[in-house]
Amino acid sequence: MNRMSPLARAGLFLLAILLGLFFVLPMLWLITAPLNPRTTLSVTLPSQPSLDNFRAVFDNGFAIRALLVNNLIIGGGAMVLVAVVATLASYSLSRTRVPGSKLLVYVLILFSSVVSGTAAMVPIFLLAYNLGLINEHIGVILVMTGGLLPSAIFIMRDFVDSIPRSYEEAALVCGASPRRTFWDVAMPLVRPGVLVVAIWAFVNAWGAFLVPLVLLRSPEKMPASIAFYSFYTEAGTPNLPLVSAYAFLYTIPVLLLYLIINWRFGFRFFGGIKR
Amino acid sequence: MAEVRLDNVTRQFGSVVAVNAINLTIADGEFVALLGPSGCGKTTTLRLIAGLEQADGGHMYIGDRDVTNLPPRDRDIAMVFQDYALYPHMTILDNIGYPLKVRGTPRAELTKRVTEVAERLQIGNLLQRRPGQLSGGQQQRASVARAVVYHAQVFLFDEPLSNLDAKLRVEARAFLKRLQHELDVTAVYVTHDQAEAMALADRIAVMNHGRIMQLGAPLEVYRRPQNLFVASFIGSPPMNLLPCRVDLGARRLVFAGGAALEMTGMMERLPASLRDGEMVTLGIRPEHITIRETAGASTLPVKVYVTEPLGGESLVITQMGDLLISIRLFQDEPPSLPDAVWLELNMTHTFLYGAEGELMR
Known part of the structure; x- marks a missing residue:
């Protein structure tokens, strides 16, 4: 790298600091605001920090139920379903010689990115309605899974492709059945990829707003993203202290999941084959 | 088992x-x-x-x-x-x-x-x-x-x-x-x-x-x-393979450029199907060639291209027309040779391959 003039260096630092602040400020707000009884949209250290906001949030049974029950059902369900289906699909796409399988994957990705979300909401609603899946968590889980799967399969297939077949062939030759080979050899090797996809699916389903809004009817089945509105007045103004406390609680499971998986399994990738 | x-x-x-x-x-x-x-x-x-x-x-x-x-x-x-x-x-x-x-x-x-x-x-x-x-x-x-x-x-x-x-x-x-x-x-x-x-x-x-x-x-x-495939694949350096024409009348193999070798020592085992004027490939391993500084009755005139000391043995690579012919010598130091030398082939260790690459003798 070329040696920069002090002025250019200073400029670069300034830019980096500004960019950093831009991303850090909302985080700071998220940490300080819930502790402040008179929260505004500005970041201020509360003069008398208290947990009153959290107490008020926990008194809102509807919002807490949304967070601790509905969100876990939807997020967990989509996570498990996406991880299982994407693993099996990408494994078979990677390991079998099916003519056109590569094209299929690309078409899937293309279609899912073009015909997704808002544009597909009406047909998805009709489909769910005719299948009797309106106002059911499973309906939300299935729609979220369907939307996430193409990208998940794409990510996973790349991952499975990067694992040499000779691992599995070695197991097949020395006496293992294909199923046993999958569980004993392939699964441990693709596990980091499965974890990445699972977390990604969880985060996406956890934060979903439009799909549950369209497909769910009963308030007691709504996830937290919609339950936020219970902290708005009837005129539509948010009760910022409670919104901030709820938002803080809303982020915790995602962070926890990431930390636990990173601590327990680690997002490292296996090497260890001689090339 | x-x-x-x-x-x-x-x-x-x-x-x-x-x-x-x-x-x-x-x-x-x-x-x-x-x-x-x-x-x-x-x-x-x-x-x-x-x-x-x-x-x-x-x-x-x-x-x-x-x-x-x-x-x-x-x-x-x-x-x-x-x-x-x-x-x-x-x-x-x-x-x-x-x-x-x-x-x-x-x-x-x-x-x-x-x-x-x-x-x-x-x-x-x-x-x-x-x-x-x-x-x-x-x-x-x-x-x-x-x-x-x-x-x-x-x-x-x-x-x-x-x-x-x-x-x-x-x-x-x-x-x-x-x-x-x-x-x-x-x-x-x-x-x-x-x-x-x-x-x-x-x-x-x-x-x-x-x-x-x-x-x-x-x-x-x-x-x-x-x-021919096996001949060219097995051996390091591989066998020398020299395309030539059969002259049955004169009992000679004639190479491009006019050089010729007498077929003595190989005549008795030649296939009956061998025809006069047929194009064949003569194969000989590098260790079955001797370098002479004077022309003999049946020798090939070549130019010395390079010599390579390989440690325990050495390799002399010579050139006849656009053909490279390698000779393996079981001595650690390559000899100093004049520019032009003659090669004497041990005809009992030669092979003749037909147009399809098949071994004739």
């Missing part, structure tokens, strides 16, 4: 015929090397025997069982892979013991047998490590141990030494040969390294374009290559 028999086995990938109607019988306890350039079908042949590829035609037998349509696990084979394929998430103990675990061997007996094999292959102290913590040579031994531990009938080796450096490779080669003798197993060994094939195998199958070009004992293949 068992005999392995391939009967007209064919494997196609799309329009490419990787293995073309191969017939090969490997005797019980025999060590056969499949040797050839990349893409010749040797690895596919091995994978067909392993059951990792499905044959498009023909039959395969191990012992008296027809294994053509059996999955790998029912063939009773062991295989050592080029990349070793040790499972990175298991210890060396679990890696070597995996075939036993799959067979439902109790843990205590598994540990005992793995320890025995590992001691024998001098990796007994590494059993608690993971593959990533082992050197290349140790990984190679671990992968051999995994193949040895369950007493399969047939051993398959897919270029197991090609990832080792030169010094380790010679060690590992000797070690594999000892092991094969001790275990007295049937083995099929794929390699593109002829020195490895010559050193290890009881018989070599030289392959090209999905066919076996020659099958025979190493020295037999070296001494009497059955066709």
